Amino acid sequence: MRPMRCRVAALALLLAACNVQTTPTTQGTVSTLPDAEATTTTAPGQDYTVQGCISPQVTFSALCEIHELIHIWHVDRPVDDSRLAAAAIEAIDSYVVTETAPRPRTLQCAVPSNEFEPMCASLAELVLESEAAVGPAVEAAVLAMADFGLDPFSYYVPPDQVGAFRANGVVGGVGVLLDARDAAGSKCARISDSCLLEIVYVVEDNPGEAAGLMAGDVIVAVDGEPTIGKGFAATAVDIAGEETGVVELTVQRESGSLIVAVERDELEIPTVIVDLPVDDIGYLRIPDFEDDIPDLVDEALTSLSEFRPDTIVIDLRDNPGGLIDSAINVADQFIDGGVIIESHAPDEFIEYTASGSGLALSPRLIVLVNQGTASAAEILAASLRERRGALVIGSATFGKDAVQIPFDLRNGGEMFMAVARWQTPAGISVSEGGLLPDVEYDWPVGLTNEEIVEAALEAGQ
Secondary structure, three states, X not given: OOOEEOOOOOOOOOOOOEEOOOOOOOOOOOOOOOOOOEEEXXXXXXXXXXXXXXXXXXXXXXXXXXXHHHHHHOOOOOOOHHHHHHHHHHHHHOOOOOOEOOOOOEEEEEOOOHHHHHHHHHHHHHXXXXXXXXXXXXXXXXXXXXXXXXXXXXXXXXXXXXXXXXXXXXXOOOOEEEEEEOOOOOEOOEOEOOEOEEEEEEOOOOHHHHHOOXXXXXXXXEOOEEOOOOEHHHHHHHHHOOOOOEEEEEEEEOOEEXXXXXXXXXXXXXXXXXXXXXXXXXXXXXXXXXXXXXXXXXXXXXXHHOOOOOEEEEEOOOOOOEOHHHHHHHHXXXXXXXXEEEEEEOOEEEEEXXXXXXXXXXXXXXXXXXXXXXXXXXXXXXXXXXXXXXEEEEOOOOOOOEEEEEEEOOXXXXXXXXXXXXXXXXXXXXXXOOOOOOEEOOOOOOOOHHHHHHHHHHHOO
């Protein structure tokens, strides 16, 4: 049987995510602050007012709206406002002015709770001393609140960067999957000397690979600006840019430090591949879990079923994930009924079950993974091992158990929110160190389908 390339899967791609597509609705914000303005003076020459979020000015709408979404949806709610406010205030206090504007006679500040009032004082002082434009400064506060006040998988994307910071963790325009972990293996929202920004996976045949980026590269600067001290999500957005132009990444690898210039472009993502490279052994390569993947896998398994393979090798290496429903629908092809995974939120518990009518319920399964196997791909690998006894070969996976919802904001930006966490029916989670393989194996690059299958069979003996 000759290798069959299924049609290219459309990919809306960043931090590795299980992205539940939904159209959220928001309720009216309830503020502890009176909506009537109360004037306060921070220094001679700059008055400011503080009001609640019932009818905020456009400049403060994202701050108010995201705060509301956090308290309605976030997986760790109730979220402490003091933590959110501290991140926003720190961003204003450390803000480097790059855009100025005439000082307003009175700075009108809208905040969602009393804890944010000191931010207005800091903002007024910044405007007085540097004539800072209010909009960019508040935008920095919103980015910091989302980046540093929440879990590593919740983040804000400004309006001019929407589409560049993709849902499943791949950086648009460049085509890399990023990660930042401390020595204990915990993910970091802020990049530091003890939590460096590393490239986990470079998407083949895309700008990052063409420029020479490699898995394992540590990004220490973006366009000459050091990454230390910056937010993980904000840095990824800077790398993506508007998916046009050149970005210069200073990277460190074993051979030393070098500057890699990447010409951003629209990404082309590998597609589903099905093959029968060895007698009675099927090979199925799944590159991501976007919405058309279940249909592509169905087509692939239909073609493979004609040959009745004894074993199917499912290749999930460097699969950054995508939609949780896509992963569940693919798992349904292999699992004969029962619970596939569970999703847990503060006020909701969901069991995703198999129909028992899949096309590949009987063949032996071998699943290939590596550090680039993330999110929805981890769901499939974990569920197939637990429910089908699949043998997992490779290295520890990425470790993302968050279920996310992307919220469209009134300012044109997006807020990606972790709203739940998933685990297998037996309680297995990937939050601490990823999914550990049954057999550790360091996969060489450049193998043919036949060589991949033969290596998997040999490692699994």
